[in-house]
Amino acid sequence: MRLLVTGGAGYVGSVVAAQLVEAGHDVTVLDDLSTGHEDAVPEGARFVRADITQAHDALDGVDAVLHFAAKSLVGESVAKPGLYWANNLGGTLALLDAMRDKGVARIVFSSTAATYGEPERSPIQESDPTRPTNPYGASKLAVDTALTAFAQVRGLGAVSLRYFNVAGAQGRYRERHTVETHLIPNVLKVATGERDNVSVFGTDYPTPDGTCVRDYIHVSDLARAHLLALGAIIPGEHKIYNLGSGTGFSVQEVISVCREVTGHEIPVVVGERRPGDPAVLVASSARIQRELGWKPERAALGDIVSDAWRALSRNT
Ligand SMILES: NC(=O)c1ccc[n+]([C@@H]2O[C@H](COP(=O)([O-])OP(=O)(O)OC[C@H]3O[C@@H](n4cnc5c(N)ncnc54)[C@H](O)[C@@H]3O)[C@@H](O)[C@H]2O)c1
Numbered sequence: 001m002r003l004l005v006t007g008g009a010g011y012v013g014s015v016v017a018a019q020l021v022e023a024g025h026d027v028t029v030l031d032d033l034s035t036g037h038e039d040a041v042p043e044g045a046r047f048v049r050a051d052i053t054q055a056h057d058a059l060d061g062v063d064a065v066l067h068f069a070a071k072s073l074v075g076e077s078v079a080k081p082g083l084y085w086a087n088n089l090g091g092t093l094a095l096l097d098a099m100r101d102k103g104v105a106r107i108v109f110s111s112t113a114a115t116y117g118e119p120e121r122s123p124i125q126e127s128d129p130t131r132p133t134n135p136y137g138a139s140k141l142a143v144d145t146a147l148t149a150f151a152q153v154r155g156l157g158a159v160s161l162r163y164f165n166v167a168g169a170q171g172r173y174r175e176r177h178t179v180e181t182h183l184i185p186n187v188l189k190v191a192t193g194e195r196d197n198v199s200v201f202g203t204d205y206p207t208p209d210g211t212c213v214r215d216y217i218h219v220s221d222l223a224r225a226h227l228l229a230l231g232a233i234i235p236g237e238h239k240i241y242n243l244g245s246g247t248g249f250s251v252q253e254v255i256s257v258c259r260e261v262t263g264h265e266i267p268v269v270v271g272e273r274r275p276g277d278p279a280v281l282v283a284s285s286a287r288i289q290r291e292l293g294w295k296p297e298r299a300a301l302g303d304i305v306s307d308a309w310r311a312l313s314r315n316t
């Protein structure tokens with residue numbers, strides 16, 4: 001297929017673009033490089049540096065869009081909600097209009113666990129209430145809502161994948177955000193010497209060891225789900241799937257695994273709770289397993305951390 005990958009110079013988008021090229025698709029990456037890196041665009045993909053509101057030309061002859069481009073820092077979204085609404089919702093609406101103008105009727109969208117907010121039960125199912133607790137999650141939920149409407153009125157075929165905590169690396173493709181908020185890369189930066197210690201945000205949560213529990217999914221497993229989603233798009237339908245490994249690990253458990261993998265003691269500083277962090281976020285991925293036959297292959301936390309560590313130590 002001829003595919004447009006927005007945000008394909010970023011962490012998740014670059015891994016998916018690499019898998020798409022590998023599978024023989026014709027791939028164009030469109031990215032404004034606001035948080036991405038041009039050298040993350042895989043060999044064999046074309047690169048267009050542009051904002052998602054300027055995608056018209058890049059959509060010529062395209063069969064489907066995989067839409068990763070977004071702002072995705074929860075804290076920044078609280079400080080600058082306008083940026084999140086404009087970029088994530090406004091930008092996506094412009095992209096969807098351009099797709100309609102160019103007759104492109106298929107999209108796979110990066111949604112998030114943040115659309116659920118504080119969950120009522122664990123694991124979270126797609127039918128559970130969506131009550132985002134920050135503008136980032138709200139902007140992503142608004143796109144999901146728009147996709148449902150456009151499927152009904154425009155015949156758009158859409159799949160939203162709600163990622164839980166993405167981690168790990170695929171070969172050279174790794175997480176390298178300039179502002180890094182995610183736990184695993186921050187812990188590993190202590191082992192490379194880039195940081196002196198890692199802060200644990202709260203030890204008084206109602207969890208077995210008092211630290212937050214998350215569902216970490218390997219970026220390669222996540223990427224594979226996009227290729228399955230692409231094949232499952234049905235015009236006029238919007239499908240939503242959670243994507244996690246189905247097992248929760250606490251912050252302390254993650255740090256322990258990072259110590260085992262790196263052989264570094266990784267000093268810890270106990271800090272305050274980070275506002276807006278739910279105690280436990282674990283996905284039920286039963287729907288995508290049942291309907292698309294997806295299965296995580298590198299779900300073990302040791303594998304996820306080892307792959308992230310290998311890629312990081314090769315590049316620092
Ligand atoms: N990483 C995670 O744990 C996680 C979890 C849930 C959802 N997501 C979603 O997955 C997607 C990818 O996340 P990521 O971690 O790879 O982030 P990232 O910041 O590495 O990648 C996003 C890419 O989009 C580009 N971009 C942003 N705004 C743009 C615009 N207006 N026009 C063109 N390009 C633009 C950036 O330059 C970057 O290359 C995002 O939509 C994010 O919300 C990520």
Ligand SMILES: O=c1ccn([C@@H]2O[C@H](COP(=O)(O)OP(=O)(O)O[C@H]3O[C@H](CO)[C@H](O)[C@H](O)[C@H]3O)[C@@H](O)[C@H]2O)c(=O)[nH]1
Nearest residue numbers: 112113114165181182183186199200201212214251274277
């Ligand atoms: O230096 C750090 C970084 C994180 N944490 C803790 O580690 C856990 C994981 O934090 P991350 O920042 O790695 O991930 P989040 O769970 O906050 O975020 C993920 O889930 C969100 C939904 O709530 C969004 O989908 C977001 O894009 C996705 O990365 C949280 O309990 C956080 O408080 C620390 O203790 N210290």
